[in-house]
Amino acid sequence: MSDGGLVSLFGELRPALLRYLMARGASADEAEDILQDIHMKMLADHIGPVSQARAYLYSMTNNHFLMHRRTADRRTRREEDWSEINGGRDGEVDERPSVETELIAREQLAILQRVLDELPERSRIIFRRFRIDGEPQRRIAEELGISVSAVEKHLARAYEAITLARRRWDEDRPDRRHLTGERNRHAI
Amino acid sequence: MPYDVDDNICARAIEWHIRLRDGDDATWEAFAEWLAANERHAEAYEAIEADDLAIDPLLPLVVIREAANDQDTPARGRWRGGLFGGAIAASVAAAVLLFSSPAPSRYHVVTAPGERRVVALDAATEVTLNGATRMTFDRKDPRFASLASGEALFRVGHDVQNPFRLQVGGNVVEDAGTVFNVVHERGEVRVAVAEGKIVYNPGARAVSLDAGQSLVDRGGATRVKVSDVPITAVGSWKSGSLVYAGAPLSRVAEELSRALGVRITAAPSIADQPFFGTIILDGSGAGQLRRLGSALNVSVEERADGWIMRPAGSAAP
Structure with a gap:
């Protein structure tokens, strides 16, 4: 296999990664979404053989978790800001750092x-x-x-x-x- | 905020955070176990991780003082003054920092946004630093360079016995007779080769790149991705043109910032929008930005602290 078995290792490790995400504070749904994203990404990207493959998968999971949280935060913030400014056009938010x-x-x-x-x-x-x-x-x-x-x-x-x-x-x-x-x- | 966790747990969380950066399978598995053992572990870890992420944008601006260097106050004083006075305002003059420990022969070269600088390492080897770039060289070892952040174009004289090795974060780019360009920012490394060949991270996980190829390494979590790049595009910033084949606007903004010496960002809604085309910098500096808007299909606005690209048609009158 061109991915050195990474995708199948991911399958094996999935329950452990799910536990990891939930320990980090992700909800069950959120954790499933994150793992799904990772799975899609692994299938789409050409990934060479990896040494320390489990460490690689854990760290990939952690990074996706952080990205996920950042996006969710940004969304929340945008909504908050929107309700605060309450005057922009078309719900547009001022991106300018104050x-x-x-x-x-x-x-x-x-x-x-x-x-x-x-x-x-x-x-x-x-x-x-x-x-x-x-x-x-x-x-x-x-x-x-x-x-x-x-x-x-x-x-x-x-x-x-x-x-x-x-x-x-x-x-x-x-x-x-x-x-x-x-x-x-x-x-x- | 999870600050009420006790100090002992915080100390453990810090240890884990340090170990995980280059952690192997066993480290990650032991960490997952520790994390799951107690909710407070997860809180403490989240706090240290967030702290470390938060200092990211500040790190290029801090000055790491080294005692043996304190005599050389003139250069250092200017450097510090410049940083605090205007680093964020992007007006720092280039500074060369000498530091004597651990390797007395090492020195830093730092360029301000919009500035260029050429460093000749030996008769056949030359490094051109783009703006907002931090590098380290070694007076005693012309085959060594380290790119802490920013972008540089390398023209390297090949020596089979003693290859040129560039450190980029925890990675190594080793040349095999080459012209190549390297960008290092926010944990991402991008390498593109115009001539010859390089080896990225020689060893078990080596990736070799030929002329006309480029790679992106987003760090621990994702694998190195290799793709083709037009040779003329590699390091074209040096001659004032920026060539893109589908790069996200966030990167175009970043590169324009580096080249023009002003802060430019892309609004999040269009940050990932791809751009195809060539931007020829006409030397008019930031004034060119407004005109670039239509080429980029965005509206470019000037703000108190820099420029922002927004969706076309959304500009205030």
Whole structure:
């Protein structure tokens, strides 16, 4: 089989992927839709043999879940915005990022910059290589002569600082919308 | 917001998030089990995942300070000032950042939107950076380059013993005597070959591309997709023309942003609409955008913070 058996593996893994989606908070219908999308996509795309095929299918499922949520959020937001502005033509929505969004972006950038500046230098550099340059952990570990789990600890420190900063920012401004505005807008 | 989960669960969620990026079968299966074990696990994971997604648009704008570099304040000071003053307003001058750790010979080259820059690595190898692009090179190793984000055209002198290797995120493009173009943004890698041949991710999952072929890699979840591309279209931005055969308008907008140095977006309702044709940039900058509307079959409007493409006929008078 040209897909290296990926489609049939998908069939086998389907119940597990369904459980995964529901654990992530998808409704049964939503989960079925997502798996159906993935199935169609796999049949349509020319997919070569994949190493770590189950990891591949899980990560594909996760990405589709995120895309699905984003689309649903966008739809909700459009409806909300529509009811708020209540004056556009033909239900058309103003897509323009507002001055406020721009300010929020700047503020968030300043916070992120400060958080990264406050990290120990090594954590900061490892974070850059992993998250900005996209290098795999193993390579970072090899080049720095440390273990993969040490790299992981540095990364965890960076992510902890980032989540803390965002949490604080949210608490200060419960009314503000995030830059992406897409997070946690759905009911769980 | 799922912030009331305890710190221990948050810490575990962060570990999983880090491991999953390059996770193998066992990692994903163990993660699925952990996730299903407790609702709060899923909440904590969702929070960290959302945090990480949210910083995506900010990351190209942050400055990663490295201590050994603090002496070289003039360049750095300018760079930072530029970033905070105007990165979002797209007016940053190009900056070359030196950094001394871990590889003292590595350096960054960053272009502002609308800017071009040519870096010669050796007599036969030259990289042209398009606007809004971030790359890393190595003074001691002219066969190394890394494209953190943006777009660049490569003209590479071939050396069988020592092939040129470009890192793009976690991927590698290895040349075999070549002119090729690479775009890296939002986790997506696109490679197109004009001359010669390249190998994408040499090894078990290698994909080789000949002249006239291109590939799209959307990251972990989807497989690399190969298609044909007109050779003249590859890197044609360098000579001021953008060639499309069915690219979504969102990409056309992105590439126009890079070329013209202004922010251009496509409204979501038309973002996926395909465009066939060639845009010749006439050097009039953003002024050309309004005229491009009819060619693109959209209406182009200027807004306080940039330009937007909307469905034709929807423009305000």
